[in-house]
Amino acid sequence: MSEADFHPRYRSDGDIVLLSLDGVKFRVHSAILVISSDFFRQMFELPQPSSTAGTPVQMDEESTLLAILLDLVYPRGSLPIINDIDVVRRVANVAEKFEMSRALNTLSAIVRIEQTNKEINEDTYPPLDTYAVACQHRWMEVMEDASRRTLAYSVKELVDIFLRRPVEEKKLDLKAEDMLRLIDMHERRKKQIIDGVSPYLLQKHGHTISTCSCIEDDFLAYNTDDHALSDQLDMLTTVLQGEVGLELMDSTDAMNLKDNSFWDSESLKRVWKHKCVKCGRPLINKDKYIGAVRQTIDEAIDTVIFSVDRSDTGDRSDTDE
Numbered sequence: 370m371s372e373a374d375f376h377p378r379y380r381s382d383g384d385i386v387l388l389s390l391d392g393v394k395f396r397v398h399s400a401i402l403v404i405s406s407d408f409f410r411q412m413f414e415l416p417q418p419s420s421t422a423g424t425p426v427q428m429d430e431e432s433t434l435l436a437i438l439l440d441l442v443y444p445r446g447s448l449p450i451i452n453d454i455d456v457v458r459r460v461a462n463v464a465e466k467f468e469m470s471r472a473l474n475t476l477s478a479i480v481r482i483e484q485t486n487k488e489i490n491e492d493t494y495p496p497l498d499t500y501a502v503a504c505q506h507r508w509m510e511v512m513e514d515a516s517r518r519t520l521a522y523s524v525k526e527l528v529d530i531f532l533r534r535p536v537e538e539k540k541l542d543l544k545a546e547d548m549l550r551l552i553d554m555h556e557r558r559k560k561q562i563i564d565g566v567s568p569y570l571l572q573k574h575g576h577t578i579s580t581c582s583c584i585e586d587d588f589l590a591y592n593t594d595d596h597a598l599s600d601q602l603d604m605l606t607t608v609l610q611g612e613v614g615l616e617l618m619d620s621t622d623a624m625n626l627k628d629n630s631f632w633d634s635e636s637l638k639r640v641w642k643h644k645c646v647k648c649g650r651p652l653i654n655k656d657k658y659i660g661a662v663r664q665t666i667d668e669a670i671d672t673v674i675f676s677v678d679r680s681d682t683g684d685r686s687d688t689d690e
């Protein structure tokens with residue numbers, strides 16, 4: 370057996386040899402495989418015929434995947450760097466096959482770290498692909514982080530990516546129910562933002578958005594017979610919610626709404642010019658209003674999160690026992 374055939378990290382120690390699909394040998398410790406894989410534990414518990422002693426165990430996996438899988442379970446102190454969600458997907462599938470739950474946990478931790486890295490390349494960890502891999506293995510935190518990252522896309526863009534996915538390559542292997550759950554999160558956030566730009570609701574939640582104090586003075590009168598101010602507010606709300614709703618069709622993260630240029634648009638000028646029926650001053654103070662809306666958006670981003678039914682994981686952990 371030539372040393373040149375061995376993987377450089379797995380050639381010196383160990384009592385058994387694994388042979389990858391592409392002919393690379395890995396000298397490994399059966400004890401490590403036994404504690405990290407239910408599959409290998411059961412395999413090594415079976416009595417081995419003496420004629421096979423010393424014969425490499427033929428594996429169905431490529432050496433690149435086997436090396437990462439072993440790196441995940443060998444106690445080396447540093448986690449392997451995986452800068453491609455597709456590699457994560459394939460390694461995770463092998464880990465599932467060999468029933469390596471710790472390797473799967475470690476993989477999910479690696480994806481979490483990669484994903485929170487602001488420098489992350491959208492090509493190496495596209496949010497929808499990352500979400501799909503996380504859904505497949507029910508990595509809840511990764512699902513939540515990835516679902517937030519999808520907010521930079523419109524629902525239409527996400528659906529297009531989903532429909533064009535190469536099913537035969539098993540890439541973006543995403544169940545329709547998980548896709549619907551994601552769309553639902555987008556829609557709930559849009560609704561919260563659209564509700565949140567209503568001058569009436571902003572005022573109700575304690576923001577001062579008016580130039581004059583008439584709204585505040587009359588605020589409690591909203592339900593009385595004097596509808597003059599509330600009618601004005603309703604009309605302005607219709608205009609504002611319409612423009613904001615259109616904007617949210619392009620992306621759900623509402624980044625444009627935090628930008629002044631959106632509020633400077635021609636279609637919104639009439640809102641800022643609109644005069645209070647009581648005192649004749651502009652009813653809405655543009656700067657105060659935009660400040661309040663920015664807070665609303667931040668709140669929507671923080672509070673409307675992707676929620677998964679955590680009982681989804683129940684089946685798997687139950688059957689493990």
Ligand SMILES: [Zn+2]
Pocket residue numbers: 581582583584645646647648649650
């Ligand atoms: Zn007024």
